[in-house]
Amino acid sequence: MEETRLMLAAAALNQTPMDWAGNLQNIHTAISEAKQNSTHILLLPELCITGYGCEDMFLSPWLSEMAFNQLLQIKEWCDGITVAVGLPVFLDKKVYNTACVIKHKEIIGFTAKQFLANDGVHYEPRWFTPWPAHEVQEFEFFGQKYKIGDIIYEEQGVKYAFEICEDAWRPNRPAERHMPKGVQLILNPSASHFALSKTDVRHRLVVEASKKYQCAYMYANLLGNEAGKMIYDGEVLVAQNGKLIRRNELLCFKDVDLECAEVCFSDKPVIEEVIEYLPPIDENTELVSALSLALFDYMRKSRSRGFVLSLSGGADSSLCAVAVAEMVRRGVESIGMEAFMNKALLFTEEEKAAIGQMPQQEALKAMVGKLLTCAYQGTVNSSNDTYTSAKELAESIGATFYKWTIDDEVVGYISKIEGALGRRLTWEQDDITLQNIQARVRAPGIWMLANIRYALLLATSNRSEASVGYATMDGDTAGSISPIAGIDKAFIRQFLIWAQQELGYTGLQYVNNLQPSAELRPSEEEQTDEKDLMPYEVLNQIERLAFHDRYSPEEVYDLLLEQNIAAPDLLKGWITKFYSLWSRNQWKRERYAPAFHLDDYNVDPRSWLRFPILSGGFKDELKRVQQK
Structure with a gap:
């Protein structure tokens, strides 16, 4: 074929389910930026008109009708450009996940997703119907007829087609049948959730597809905390013939992150610019980037006025505090101080002006002080070490910090129950009761601070604790959001050391010298989490083998015994404790x-x-x- 050069663009969008005005504004911004760059084809993410996380609302016909009304507005912005935009289409009592192609203000067709994600966090077959390969139909909406199905499109003689997210992850992916038909460009609009090191897999998927099919491949993902739990890294990739041409900075704080690349289409295309991709991924950097962006989006999309945290001086609450500080630092670094404060929706004009006059580090601390309020709630069982740890960390990041004791409240509750039962409560007979009341009594006061400030209360339980129920309901689990409940304790401990050394959070030196402890028993017992449970590394290995890899308890035992994790009897005890506590604590x-x-x-x-x-x-x- 004769050489054809097309300016391609893909945009990551930070959307929100059913936020029609906000989603439309981001789409309009992306189209405007693409047109300024003389773009021929612009790719936008999967279901970006409605948002990907609408869940059972996808089953309501009115949602698709609303989305189509937005599409008709978008169509009018597409003069002189081709735009691919995602929305659900309700057809014959079925819902299809589609990418609509608009060219010069005309809707050319809808490509419907063929493979639906149905594992892990995915639940797509509940809402959508898969589209059969090779089939193209016609449907009528608002009096107009449109093509929908497995369509091949053309731009200046270049044929292109779609793989929508999950389509690309299957062995019999659509590209397998597109390429014999002369397709030279694959577009992939995605809503691919964040997970540690997943970007490496996604990068290889795109680049290797471009090599295998000798084509150009363009990928656009959603960005940010869209609906509450899933985080999207906003990855944009353009590759051709096995070479990466364009890749953006992941997990940025922008609403729209657009990348452009001029791509040559010919029998022997000229690839003038190649980006070197250098794994391995630094999972500590990934974690703090994802966590800080997720917190920021959750805060602003819920219209909350910052965060409140019961800062115990231990590892979990310290990570929550650092995550908020990093939210401020990374947000300012990504979009600038003024834009960050504007998006946060809680700084007054006077505060913005005052902070804007401060030196950078002082300004960051001032913003953290506005956004994060911490309290240390001590008891007779608390140590000076944890108080110092909490105080020094809060001061080092600029958080507002309070301290008080809860002994009077604990004594009051114990006295009431002793009076009702007619006996004293003792550690020998009532260990769990006496531990839990301390954790529960901490909840009302910290909730009061959150209510007063209209802020989000951060719960501090981690994944390891959740697995075995090593947490007090309505105590340390109390909160509006539990940001670290998806991270295991062993990872958290090494992360905090990394954050102290690599990110400069010197206030973490105190917590990094402590053994994790609930500090609920008398201090002479020297209570630690791992004495109560087992080594966290072992707990996490059992958990992963049991539920990620889906082995039986016997198989888990055999696998760990082969690794010489511990003596047989000790290992049997740990495995028995893990599964017993797991089953007991699903509630x-x-x-x-x-x-x-x-x-x-x-x-x-x-x-x-x-x-x-x-x-x-x-x-x-x-x-x-x-019996083994």
Whole structure:
């Protein structure tokens, strides 16, 4: 073929389910920027008109009708450009996930997704119907007829077609049948959720597809915390014939992140610019980038006025505090101080002006002080070490910090129950009761601060604790959001050391010298989490083998025994404790505050792992483990 050069553009968009005005504004911005760059084809993410996370609202016919009304507005902005935009289409009582192609203000057709994601966090077959390969139909909407199905399009003699997100992850992907038909460009609009190191897999998927099919491949993902739990990294990729041409900065704080690339189409295309991709991924950097953006979007989209945190001086609450500080630092770095304060929706004009006059570090601390309020709630069982840890960290990042004790409230509740029962409560007889009342009594005061400030209360439980129920309901699980419930404790501990050394959070030196402890028993008992449970590294290995890899308790035992994790009897005890506590505490996992999906799996029953509240508790399986 004769050489044809097309300016291609793809945009990551930070959308919100059913935020019609906000979503439309971002789409308009992307189209305007693309036109300024003389773009021929602009690719926007999957379901970007409605948002990907509408859940069961997709089953309501009115939603698709609203989306189509937005599409007709978007069409009028597409003079002199071709735009691919995602929306649901309700047809014959079925809903299809489609990418609509608009060319010069005319709707050319709708390509419908053919493979639906139905694993892990995905639930697409509940809402959508897969489209059969090769089939093209015609439908009528608002008096106009349109083509829908497995369509091949053309731009200046260049044939192009679609793979919509999951389509590209299947062995019999649409590209397999597109290429014999002369397709030279594949467009992939996606809503591919964030997980640690996933970008490496996605990069290889796109680049290797462009090499295998000797084509150009353009990919656009959603950006930010769209609907509450899933985070999208906003990845934009353009590749051709096995070479990466364009890639953007992931997890930015922009509403629209657009990348352009001029691509040559010919029998022997000229590829003038190649980007070197250098794995491996730094998962610590990934985690803090995703967590800080997720917190910012959750705060502003819920119209909350910052965060409140019960800062114990331990690892979990310290990570939550650092995440908010990083939210401010990374947000300012990404979009600038003024834009960050404007998007946060809680700084007055006077505060903006005053902060704008400060030196950079002082300004960052002032913003953290506005956005994060912490309180240390001590008891007679609390140590000076944890108080110092909490105080020094809060001061080092600029957070507003309070301290008080809760002993009077604890004594009051204990006295009431002792009076009702007619006996004293003792540590020998009432250990769990006396531990839990301390954690629960901390909740009302910190909730009061959150209510007074109209702020989000951060719950501090991690994934390891959630697995075995090592958390007090209505105590340390109390909160509006549980940002670290998807991260295991071993990862958190090494992350905090990294954050101290690499990010300069010197206030973490105190927590990094402490052994994790609930500090609920008398201090002479020297309580630690791992004494109560087992080494966190072992707990996490059991959890992953059991629920990510789906091995039976016996298989988990055999695999860990092969690794010489511990002596047989000790290992049997740990495995028995893990499965027993797991089964007993499903009801707690059902009640956790909303959590972010950050790893390749989690234990959230509302997003990744369902388990019955009532079960046999693995009794037979654990009996066989003990008999080995």
